[in-house]
Amino acid sequence: MNIGEAARRSGLPTKTIRYYEDIGLVRALRDTNGYRAFVDADIHKLTFLSRARALGFSIQDCRNLLTLWEDQDRASSDVKRIAREHLSVIDQKVAELEDMRASLSDLIDSCAGDDRPDCPILKDLAASK
Amino acid sequence: MNIGEAARRSGLPTKTIRYYEDIGLVRALRDTNGYRAFVDADIHKLTFLSRARALGFSIQDCRNLLTLWEDQDRASSDVKRIAREHLSVIDQKVAELEDMRASLSDLIDSCAGDDRPDCPILKDLAASK
DNA sequence: GATAAAGGTTCCACTCACTGGAAGGTCAAG
DNA sequence: CTTGACCTTCCAGTGAGTGGAACCTTTATC
Known part of the structure; x- marks a missing residue:
């Protein structure tokens, strides 16, 4: 093939x-x-x-998973651990994105979005906080 | 400075x-x-x-935003458009991650995670579907 | 048998947004 | 006068591929 x-x-x-x-x-x-x-x-x-x-x-995860996959004697708990670690990474990414989403959404709501130059989005981005 | x-x-x-x-x-x-x-x-x-x-x-977004920021006469709607486009990208990423999360979570639940070698996670990953 | 299209090969460069490190110049404190 | 912190440039590497050039092989058609 x-x-x-x-x-x-x-x-x-x-x-x-x-x-x-x-x-x-x-x-x-x-x-x-x-x-x-x-x-x-x-x-x-x-x-x-x-x-x-x-x-x-990740590729490294895949390398580990492949090794486990090819090892007839590995315990399923080893695989489960890798999967759970990865799940927590995903959860973290989701949380980060939702934070971003909330901030950005607030900014968008505060902006009139019309012909006038005044824009709270840019103002807020420039604020030193 | x-x-x-x-x-x-x-x-x-x-x-x-x-x-x-x-x-x-x-x-x-x-x-x-x-x-x-x-x-x-x-x-x-x-x-x-x-x-x-x-x-x-993205850096390109930033380039555009900076240009708008420095343009005294730009309409706030231009900024709002970029922000909204970005918001929809974020929403898409969140949706993808939550799909992943659900699949992975199902796999993890199906795995005993003990000393035995039998592992549904690896089995499912190898299935051609 | 000639030729063209479709598929295969390697190798090099590029992506994105940085990050690390080497080799060296400058400056303030003790 | 030396130490250490800070600055400079330049080169290389990250992750996970992707695009393209130059070239070779196979298969189908005329």
Whole structure:
């Protein structure tokens, strides 16, 4: 299976697959013509990466998860720990964004948004606080 | 005023201030010894940038906002438009993160998290869906 | 058999918004 | 006069890819 087919099946761009090979996240056999040759196990791995990245796991997280994934004997608590750590990072990001959202929303509400030059948004941004 | 003092007053690291000068976001006069010399107006501008960046505005947004800020005659509606566009980007990010959060939270709940190797988190990540 | 399109390869540069570090110049205090 | 804090520039690296150039291989069509 060539890289294009692997991309179609895993949902990752070909560029990204090559990049993952570059940084040692995956490996692929080669055909005699130099083309990468993927087997079903590779597709599973790539799909795993695609979904984990979509869930916001960093590449380093993915590296750890892959190691756990390939270790038949690892305890599920190890995986759960990584996932929970990641969840708390997500929660933090959400909280930050909602803070931002509230501040920005207040600023927008306070601005007339008409033809006059007077704008509380800019005024507030410039205030030293 | 040297860059260290400007950093203290604006809340930006010195490195960041130099970077902002590099990319043409701000300019600073120079003393005879080559040191950057900041005046109060510069501090206002840097504070503006610091707060706008903290609200998640991109550098390009900041460029636009600064232009509007320095234009005495701009309509407040122009500023409000940029702010509203940014608000919708924030809303989108929050929605994405909450999607992620829900999926990840489900996965975590489904995992026993004990010494056994069986882990639904890894299983689900590998599923081709 | 020629050719064109589609796919593959490597390598280099760019993104965004900084951040770290090296090598060196300047200044105020003791 | 030295120490240490502060300043300067320049180069390299971050994370996670993305875009493009130059070139090679395969497949389909004429």
